[in-house]
Amino acid sequence: MSAYLDMIKSRAAALKKTVVLCEGEDKRVVEAAAKITKDGIAKIVLIGNEEECKKVAPDVDLSGITLIDPLTSELTDKYAKLLYELRKEKGMTEEMAAEAAKDRTMFGALMLKAGDVDGYVSGACHSTANTLRPGLQVIKTAPGTKLVSSCFIMIAPESGNKFCKDGVFVFADCALNICPTSEQLVEIAKASADTAKVIGGIEPRVAMLSFSTKGSGNDAKYGNTVERVAKAVALAREESPELILDGEFQFDAALVPEVASIKAPGSSVAGSANVFVFPDINAGNIGYKIAERLGGFVAVGPICQGFAKPLNDLSRGCCTDDIVLTVAVTALQAGH
Numbered sequence: 281m282s283a284y285l286d287m288i289k290s291r292a293a294a295l296k297k298t299v300v301l302c303e304g305e306d307k308r309v310v311e312a313a314a315k316i317t318k319d320g321i322a323k324i325v326l327i328g329n330e331e332e333c334k335k336v337a338p339d340v341d342l343s344g345i346t347l348i349d350p351l352t353s354e355l356t357d358k359y360a361k362l363l364y365e366l367r368k369e370k371g372m373t374e375e376m377a378a379e380a381a382k383d384r385t386m387f388g389a390l391m392l393k394a395g396d397v398d399g400y401v402s403g404a405c406h407s408t409a410n411t412l413r414p415g416l417q418v419i420k421t422a423p424g425t426k427l428v429s430s431c432f433i434m435i436a437p438e439s440g441n442k443f444c445k446d447g448v449f450v451f452a453d454c455a456l457n458i459c460p461t462s463e464q465l466v467e468i469a470k471a472s473a474d475t476a477k478v479i480g481g482i483e484p485r486v487a488m489l490s491f492s493t494k495g496s497g498n499d500a501k502y503g504n505t506v507e508r509v510a511k512a513v514a515l516a517r518e519e520s521p522e523l524i525l526d527g528e529f530q531f532d533a534a535l536v537p538e539v540a541s542i543k544a545p546g547s548s549v550a551g552s553a554n555v556f557v558f559p560d561i562n563a564g565n566i567g568y569k570i571a572e573r574l575g576g577f578v579a580v581g582p583i584c585q586g587f588a589k590p591l592n593d594l595s596r597g598c599c600t601d602d603i604v605l606t607v608a609v610t611a612l613q614a615g616h
């Protein structure tokens with residue numbers, strides 16, 4: 281497992297990308313900025329000022345880190361103008377933009393939009409909604425997609441897992457889209473397959489999950505979620521025939537060859553899936569935590585996918601090493 285994480289960091293280091301960390305007021309972020317700089321994983325712009333960084337992390341060497349404080353930076357005006365241009369049609373005035381650009385997460389998102397950094401990481405001390413909203417408002421989605429989604433790279437324990445041949449699975453969307461439509465499930469499947477290749481280094485075999493396998497269950501009286509997933513499978517086949525994808529599957533049918541041969545005979549994905557798309561955030565969030573806590577998998581993420589430029593959210597419970605890893609993943613996304 282640690283070899284896999286080291287590989288992510290060294291691949292990132294080779295790219296020499298610049299990533300903005302928005303929370304210089306947080307000890308873990310300042311420590312991570314120093315570690316990333318020392319290990320050469322990325323160049324870091326840290327939003328904050330020297331006095332405050334020294335206060336929260338007095339022993340940390342800040343050399344090599346670019347510190348920027350939106351309250352005093354000459355860039356703030358430029359970003360306020362950029363924000364105004366981007367949001368005036370949504371009712372933002374120049375005064376509102378001038379005020380909003382001083383916000384650290386918005387300032388970081390605007391740095392990314394302006395091309396002054398290659399990636400953005402925040403969320404150690406802000407909620408997911410507050411971390412991602414500036415990105416959703418100014419970075420927007422990549423060409424060809426209307427949806428930002430998220431996934432976790434799930435790394436098998438060092439002792440191995442007999443179902444996880446490559447040592448890596450991808451679970452989506454466990455953190456962002458609350459109740460995706462069939463069309464959004466297709467977007468999540470495509471983006472997760474891409475992340476599986478780019479970050480996970482595996483050839484994606486996508487299972488669209490449900491409590492039903494190939495029509496075995498029916499919840500027409502309770503929201504039609506089986507139908508929603510089955511429709512997503514049909515749409516994905518039409519839109520992206522090159523994608524190795526099937527469903528709807530129960531998790532065991534997607535994972536276990538013996539169960540697959542009973543419940544979904546003839547499927548090219550059942551029993552060998554490595555990318556699992558959950559029907560909604562309840563299932564996905566619970567599912568990844570079960571794999572983590574009971575299965576001993578390490579969850580890397582949530583990794584955001586579908587943004588026009590790489591922007592990632594940290595968990596507020598994160599540690600310094602999690603931040604280092606998220607910056608490495610962000611750099612890899614920037615290099616793609």
Ligand SMILES: CC(C)(COP(=O)(O)OP(=O)(O)OC[C@H]1O[C@@H](n2cnc3c(N)ncnc32)[C@H](O)[C@@H]1OP(=O)(O)O)[C@@H](O)C(=O)NCCC(=O)NCCS
Nearest residue numbers: 408409412413416417421426427428429454455456457458
């Ligand atoms: C991500 C999240 C914060 C978005 O919040 P929201 O209230 O829908 O955002 P808003 O309605 O303010 O939308 C802001 C902008 O983002 C866009 N947007 C929102 N979600 C989007 C998505 N998934 N993909 C692309 N754009 C999106 C909106 O269209 C809007 O654009 P506009 O202002 O230019 O018109 C929300 O989906 C959420 O809270 N998800 C769950 C997060 C969570 O709690 N996770 C816990 C587990 S880690």
